[in-house]
Amino acid sequence: MLTRREALAVAAATLPLVAGAAEPELKLATFEVEVTPPIGHPCMGGGIAPVKEIIDPLYAHGLIFLGAGQPLAIVCVDWCEIRNGAYDLWRESIAKAIGTMRERVLVNANHQHDAPIADVEAQKLLEEQKSGAAICDLAFLDKAVTRVAKAAKDALATAQPLTHVGIGQAKVEKVASNRRYLSDGKPFYNRMSATRDETIRAAEEGTIDPYLKALSFWNGDKALAVLHSYSTHPMSYYGRGGATADFVGMARRHRQAALPGTRMLYASGCSGNTTAGKYNNGATENRAVLAGRMHEGMKAAWEATKKHPIQLSFRSAPMALEPRKSKGFSTDELMARLKTGPRPFDKCLAALGLSWKRRCEAGQPVDVPLLDFGVAQYLLMPAESYVEFQLAAQELRPDSFVVVAGYGECGPGYIPIERAWKENDGNLSDWCWVAEGSEARMRAAMAKVLKS
Numbered sequence: 001m002l003t004r005r006e007a008l009a010v011a012a013a014t015l016p017l018v019a020g021a022a023e024p025e026l027k028l029a030t031f032e033v034e035v036t037p038p039i040g041h042p043c044m045g046g047g048i049a050p051v052k053e054i055i056d057p058l059y060a061h062g063l064i065f066l067g068a069g070q071p072l073a074i075v076c077v078d079w080c081e082i083r084n085g086a087y088d089l090w091r092e093s094i095a096k097a098i099g100t101m102r103e104r105v106l107v108n109a110n111h112q113h114d115a116p117i118a119d120v121e122a123q124k125l126l127e128e129q130k131s132g133a134a135i136c137d138l139a140f141l142d143k144a145v146t147r148v149a150k151a152a153k154d155a156l157a158t159a160q161p162l163t164h165v166g167i168g169q170a171k172v173e174k175v176a177s178n179r180r181y182l183s184d185g186k187p188f189y190n191r192m193s194a195t196r197d198e199t200i201r202a203a204e205e206g207t208i209d210p211y212l213k214a215l216s217f218w219n220g221d222k223a224l225a226v227l228h229s230y231s232t233h234p235m236s237y238y239g240r241g242g243a244t245a246d247f248v249g250m251a252r253r254h255r256q257a258a259l260p261g262t263r264m265l266y267a268s269g270c271s272g273n274t275t276a277g278k279y280n281n282g283a284t285e286n287r288a289v290l291a292g293r294m295h296e297g298m299k300a301a302w303e304a305t306k307k308h309p310i311q312l313s314f315r316s317a318p319m320a321l322e323p324r325k326s327k328g329f330s331t332d333e334l335m336a337r338l339k340t341g342p343r344p345f346d347k348c349l350a351a352l353g354l355s356w357k358r359r360c361e362a363g364q365p366v367d368v369p370l371l372d373f374g375v376a377q378y379l380l381m382p383a384e385s386y387v388e389f390q391l392a393a394q395e396l397r398p399d400s401f402v403v404v405a406g407y408g409e410c411g412p413g414y415i416p417i418e419r420a421w422k423e424n425d426g427n428l429s430d431w432c433w434v435a436e437g438s439e440a441r442m443r444a445a446m447a448k449v450l451k452s
């Protein structure tokens with residue numbers, strides 16, 4: 001149940017406006033800004049080699065919608081994760097720059113692993129303890145966010161009329177598979193992005209969302225931007241210190257070259273349990289192969305696109321997720337691990353867990369925001385939501401074209417469905433910081449914004 005205050009906040013944030021003669025005209029501004037980390041910056045929060053070289057630059061790509069109440073923004077970032085205070089910093093800085101509220105800025109990370117994780121509180125905890133471990137460089141974070149906010153502000157002057165939304169989808173062949181597969185009828189969860197074991201690659205694909213979805217935004221006959229979304233961890237190989245937007249960035253770049261006048265964006269869908277593992281043994285040449293398949297999907301979705309007159313309204317539901325209660329996840333246990341963890345990364349994991357716990361204790365809910373374009377919706381889910389949530393969102397609105405991005409607020413880590421807890425005896429990866437029972441909360445929040 002929403003408290004009365006929350007209900008009022010949801011109502012206040014819900015301001016439907018239809019483009020038409022009597023209404024203010026909708027406009028769209030777009031921007032692109034580089035957010036590549038410096039050499040030496042940790043990748044994946046210190047879990048793998050830091051940046052030794054830049055294979056390709058990392059970007060933040062933004063869309064700003066004007067004319068439907070206060071501005072609304074979608075910002076897709078080629079970082080691994082943006083968490084807790086860092087997530088608020090991104091949203092608040094952009095919101096201030098374009099004159100809107102934090103809740104109306106939908107930031108997602110694309111989750112490439114050879115890329116930064118940003119978590120202000122966790123990094124400060126490591127520094128307070130003089131731990132010698134590092135998750136991120138706070139000075140770089142500030143610089144990157146300042147640059148993005150400026151790009152967003154500068155883009156406002158370039159806004160163009162927005163008259164139509166285009167919707168198109170296509171199956172992507174041989175990219176995504178589920179981490180979970182059955183062997184002799186028993187479930188296993190160990191199919192990772194690069195799977196060297198042939199027998200694991202040979203197992204069934206498992207639950208995925210086979211469709212890449214493309215939302216396009218038009219000024220009459222001119223396509224201003226295309227936002228693509230697909231559910232998979234976006235890595236071919238990683239951990240060698242080569243900063244990269246990986247195969248999804250490569251595919252996006254190819255689309256951008258094909259349609260230079262149209263801004264191309266990519267948002268990873270709910271991909272907590274989907275990876276390229278079935279189709280990828282980790283060989284370096286697979287990056288280009290997977291990029292080619294993604295690009296085929298993007299192109300086919302574009303070719304299947306149908307345009308419709310656009311409407312725009314916004315809804316957001318506050319969602320409280322509980323911190324994980326399993327053994328090893330109490331504040332005392334995490335503090336002990338922060339102080340005496342055997343590897344630097346143990347300390348990082350403890351700091352990330354404590355950061356999320358503090359956020360829960362502070363009572364700040366996770367926002368579940370949605371932009372409603374009439375014939376299509378763009379829904380942003382937090383962290384490493386399992387793909388089943390993306391499929392459930394689409395099932396909630398079978399009449400409509402529901403595009404789902406994952407990796408909004410990344411504080412929770414993996415957000416599994418209940419079956420995963422049961423099948424793993426309550427013992428999931430230590431990258432999961434939420435309690436059992438999150439599935440019901442996720443479903444309720446999705447229903448609230450999708451059904452209204």
Ligand SMILES: [Zn+2]
Pocket residue numbers: 111233272384
């Ligand atoms: Zn992940």
